Amino acid sequence: MTVKDVARRAGVSITAVSHALNGKGTLSAATREHIRAVADAMGYEADALARGLRRSTMGAVGLLLRSLDALGDYTPAGVDVFEKFVGAAASQALARGLSLMLVPDLTRAPVPPPAFSMDGYIVTNPHVDDPVVALLEKRSIPYVTYGRAPGRPDFPYWACEDDTASAQQVLAHLETAGAREIVLVQGTDPNSWNLVHEDVYRAWCARRATTPRLYELAEGAGVEGGVELAARIAADGVPDAVFCLTGRHAAGVQRGLRACGVDVPGRTLVATASDSEHARGAQPAISAVVLNPVDSAAALLDILQGLIAGERPEAPRVTKSLFRVRESTRR
Amino acid sequence: MTVKDVARRAGVSITAVSHALNGKGTLSAATREHIRAVADAMGYEADALARGLRRSTMGAVGLLLRSLDALGDYTPAGVDVFEKFVGAAASQALARGLSLMLVPDLTRAPVPPPAFSMDGYIVTNPHVDDPVVALLEKRSIPYVTYGRAPGRPDFPYWACEDDTASAQQVLAHLETAGAREIVLVQGTDPNSWNLVHEDVYRAWCARRATTPRLYELAEGAGVEGGVELAARIAADGVPDAVFCLTGRHAAGVQRGLRACGVDVPGRTLVATASDSEHARGAQPAISAVVLNPVDSAAALLDILQGLIAGERPEAPRVTKSLFRVRESTRR
DNA sequence: GTGAAAGCGCTAACAC
DNA sequence: GTGTTAGCGCTTTCAC
Numbered sequence: 023m024t025v026k027d028v029a030r031r032a033g034v035s036i037t038a039v040s041h042a043l044n045g046k047g048t049l050s051a052a053t054r055e056h057i058r059a060v061a062d063a064m065g066y067e068a069d070a071l072a073r074g075l076r077r078s079t080m081g082a083v084g085l086l087l088r089s090l091d092a093l094g095d096y097t098p099a100g101v102d103v104f105e106k107f108v109g110a111a112a113s114q115a116l117a118r119g120l121s122l123m124l125v126p127d128l129t130r131a132p133v134p135p136p137a138f139s140m141d142g143y144i145v146t147n148p149h150v151d152d153p154v155v156a157l158l159e160k161r162s163i164p165y166v167t168y169g170r171a172p173g174r175p176d177f178p179y180w181a182c183e184d185d186t187a188s189a190q191q192v193l194a195h196l197e198t199a200g201a202r203e204i205v206l207v208q209g210t211d212p213n214s215w216n217l218v219h220e221d222v223y224r225a226w227c228a229r230r231a232t233t234p235r236l237y238e239l240a241e242g243a244g245v246e247g248g249v250e251l252a253a254r255i256a257a258d259g260v261p262d263a264v265f266c267l268t269g270r271h272a273a274g275v276q277r278g279l280r281a282c283g284v285d286v287p288g289r290t291l292v293a294t295a296s297d298s299e300h301a302r303g304a305q306p307a308i309s310a311v312v313l314n315p316v317d318s319a320a321a322l323l324d325i326l327q328g329l330i331a332g333e334r335p336e337a338p339r340v341t342k343s344l345f346r347v348r349e350s351t352r353r
Numbered sequence: 354m355t356v357k358d359v360a361r362r363a364g365v366s367i368t369a370v371s372h373a374l375n376g377k378g379t380l381s382a383a384t385r386e387h388i389r390a391v392a393d394a395m396g397y398e399a400d401a402l403a404r405g406l407r408r409s410t411m412g413a414v415g416l417l418l419r420s421l422d423a424l425g426d427y428t429p430a431g432v433d434v435f436e437k438f439v440g441a442a443a444s445q446a447l448a449r450g451l452s453l454m455l456v457p458d459l460t461r462a463p464v465p466p467p468a469f470s471m472d473g474y475i476v477t478n479p480h481v482d483d484p485v486v487a488l489l490e491k492r493s494i495p496y497v498t499y500g501r502a503p504g505r506p507d508f509p510y511w512a513c514e515d516d517t518a519s520a521q522q523v524l525a526h527l528e529t530a531g532a533r534e535i536v537l538v539q540g541t542d543p544n545s546w547n548l549v550h551e552d553v554y555r556a557w558c559a560r561r562a563t564t565p566r567l568y569e570l571a572e573g574a575g576v577e578g579g580v581e582l583a584a585r586i587a588a589d590g591v592p593d594a595v596f597c598l599t600g601r602h603a604a605g606v607q608r609g610l611r612a613c614g615v616d617v618p619g620r621t622l623v624a625t626a627s628d629s630e631h632a633r634g635a636q637p638a639i640s641a642v643v644l645n646p647v648d649s650a651a652a653l654l655d656i657l658q659g660l661i662a663g664e665r666p667e668a669p670r671v672t673k674s675l676f677r678v679r680e681s682t683r684r
Numbered sequence: 685g686t687g688a689a690a691g692c693g694c695t696a697a698c699a700c
Numbered sequence: 701g702t703g704t705t706a707g708c709g710c711t712t713t714c715a716c
Binding site for chain 4 (some may be wrong): 365366367368369373378379380381382403405406407408501
Binding site for chain 1 (some may be wrong): 376396398399400401402403404405406412413421439440443444447450451452453454455456457463464465466467468469470493630633634640
C-alpha cells in the first residue's frame with residue numbers, strides 16, 4: 023500500500039496525501055481531514071525506506087558496543103553496565119521516536135547494510151585511535167561516545183559518569199579504612215575508562231610518595247583471570263588493598279587472595295570501579311562503584327539528537343555514579 | 354558518494370558498477386576488478402535505504418520484547434533472560450549479516466519510522482491475542498516468537514526452551530525432597546510461559562489428587578511483591594514448597610517466608626523457573642531453571658532467515674534448559 | 685487550494 | 701560486454 027493507493031481512494035493527488043500526512047503545504051482543512059481519515063482507515067503507514075531516501079534521515083540510531091566488540095562476546099555474564107545501557111539507550115531512543123539498532127564492529131565484515139544509513143551513532147568506550155570512530159568521522163555521521171574518546175581531547179560530544187571523582191572516592195575510602203599500599207588492577211582495552219583510572223591512581227600514589235603497583239588483566243579474562251592474578255599479587259607482596267576496575271576481576275582477585283590465605287577484609291581490602299553481579303554475589307560482597315547507564319544514555323541521546331538536528335548541543339555531560347560500601351572494605 | 358561518482362571515476366556506466374559490486378550480470382573479469390578497486394579506493398558503500406527500496410529487504414530484523422513492553426520498563430533489574438537474549442539475538446543476527454533493531458510496542462505511538470520496513474521480527478513471549486502479532490500478520494511481515502504464541506497452536510515459527518519438561522523436573526525434584534503440597538506463584542501476563550507452567554502444575558496436582566494452590570503476582574511487582582505475597586501464602590497454610598515462575602518473585606517469597614518464621618529449606622522449599630541474579634544472590638541461594646537464550650536466539654534467527662528467504666524452515670525448535678539445584682531445596 | 689513532475693540512489697530489464 | 705532507462709515510494713518545487 024502506497025501513497026498512490028491512498029490518493030486514489032481519497033480522490034486526490036499523491037501530493038495532497040503527502041502534505042496532509044506531514045502537515046505541510048496549503049491544503050484546506052477539509053481535504054486534510056478527509057485524507058487523514060482515508061489513510062487511517064486503510065491503515066496506511068509511509069515506507070520508512072522511501073521516506074528516508076528523500077529526507078536522508080531514517081529515524082534510527084546505531085549503537086556500537088566497543089568493549090564487547092573487543093571482548094568478542096555479546097552475551098557476557100556480569101557486564102552489568104552494558105546490559106543495562108542497551109536497555110536504557112533503547113527506551114531513551116524510543117521516547118524520542120527513534121529506534122535503536124545494535125551494530126557490530128563496523129570494521130569487520132560483513133557490515134550490515136543499514137549501518138551507514140543510520141542518523142547517528144552511540145559508541146561506548148571507544149579505544150585510542152578507534153578505527154570505528156575514524157570511519158564515522160570520515161563519513162561525517164554524527165556520533166556521541168559513552169566515555170571520552172581517548173586521544174581526542176577536543177571532541178565534546180560525550181557523556182559519562184564522573185570516573186575521576188569516583189576513583190578518588192574509592193581510594194580515599196580505602197585509605198580511611200587503613201590502606202597504605204593499594205594495588206590497581208586494570209583492563210587492557212585502551213579506552214578512557216582504563217586511562218582515567220590509571221591517571222587518578224598514579225596521582226594518588228605520587229601524592230603519597232608510594233610506588234604504584236599496577237597489574238593489567240584482559241577484560242575477557244574474567245573471574246578466573248582474577249583468581250590467577252591474585253597469586254601473583256600475593257607473591258609480589260600482599261598489599262593493604264586491591265582496587266579492580268571490573269567487577270569480575272575483583273571477584274576473582276578476592277577469591278584468589280583468600281585461597282592464598284589472605285583474609286578479606288581482615289588483611290586486605292578489595293573494591294571495584296564497576297559494580298556487577300559478581301561483586302554483589304561475592305563472599306564477602308565487594309564494595310563497588312554503581313555506574314549510571316540510565317542517566318548517561320539519556321544525556322547521550324539528548325546530545326545526539328541535537329547533533330542530528332544540526333544544532334550545537336550542550337556537551338559533554340557528566341552523570342553521577344554512586345560508591346556502595348560493602349563487606350569487602352568494612353572493618 | 355553514489356554509484357554515479359564511482360561510475361564516473363571508473364569510466365563506466367552505473368549499471369556496470371551495480372553489477373560489479375553485486376556480482377550480477379555479465380561483466381568481464383577485468384572490468385569487474387577495476388570497478389571494485391575504484392569503489393574500494395573511494396570507500397564507497399551502497400546506500401542501504403536506496404538499495405532496500407529496490408530490493409525491499411533492508412538487512413535488519415526487529416526485536417519486540419513483549420514482556421518488557423508489558424512491564425513498561427526496558428531497564429529492569431534481574432530479568433536475566435531478556436538481557437541475555439538481546440545480546441544473543443544481536444550476535445546471532447550479526448553472524449548472519451543482519452542488524453538487530455530494538456523496537457518498542459508497535460501499537461503505541463510514536464512508532465519508529467523503520468519499524469514496518471524491517472525484513473522480519475522476533476517477538477518474545479507474545480500474549481494471548483497479542484495486538485502486535487496481529488499487526489505483523491496484517492502487514493504480512495515475517496516473524497518468529499520466543500515462546501509460543503498462545504491461542505495460535507498452528508503457528509509453527511517459534512523456538513523456546515522446553516518449559517514443560519523443566520517444570521516437570523522441578524516439581525519432581527521438590528517431590529523427591531519430600532514436598533507433598535506445592536504452591537505455584539505465576540505472573541499475570543497471558544503468555545505461553547505462564548500458561549504452560551500452570552498446565553503442568555495442574556496436571557501434577559491432578560495426578561496426586563492434591564488441590565492446586567495458585568497465586569498470581571504481576572511480573573512488575575518484583576521482589577517486594579513476593580515478600581508481601583509470602584505473608585498471604587503463610588496465612589493460607591504453610592506449604593511444603595513454593596514454585597515461583599520468576600526469580601524476583603522467588604527471592605521475595607523466600608525472604609517473606611523467613612520473615613514469617615518459616616525456615617527455608619527446613620520447613621518449606623523454594624524454587625524458580627527462571628534463574629536470575631535475585632535467585633542466585635538470595636540467602637539461601639534459590640534452585641532455578643537456567644534458561645538458554647543463546648541457543649534459542651540462534652534457532653529463532655535460523656527460522657526467521659528461512660522465512661525471509663521465502664523458504665519453509667524447520668520449526669518449531671526446542672532448546673535445552675538446565676535445572677540447577679541450590680541451597681533452597683537441599684535437605 | 686491543488687496537482688504534475690522531478691529526483692533521492694539504487695537495481696534490473698532490455699537494448700545495443 | 702556494456703550502457704540506457706524505467707521505476708521502487710516518497711517529498712517538494714513550481715505551475716496552474
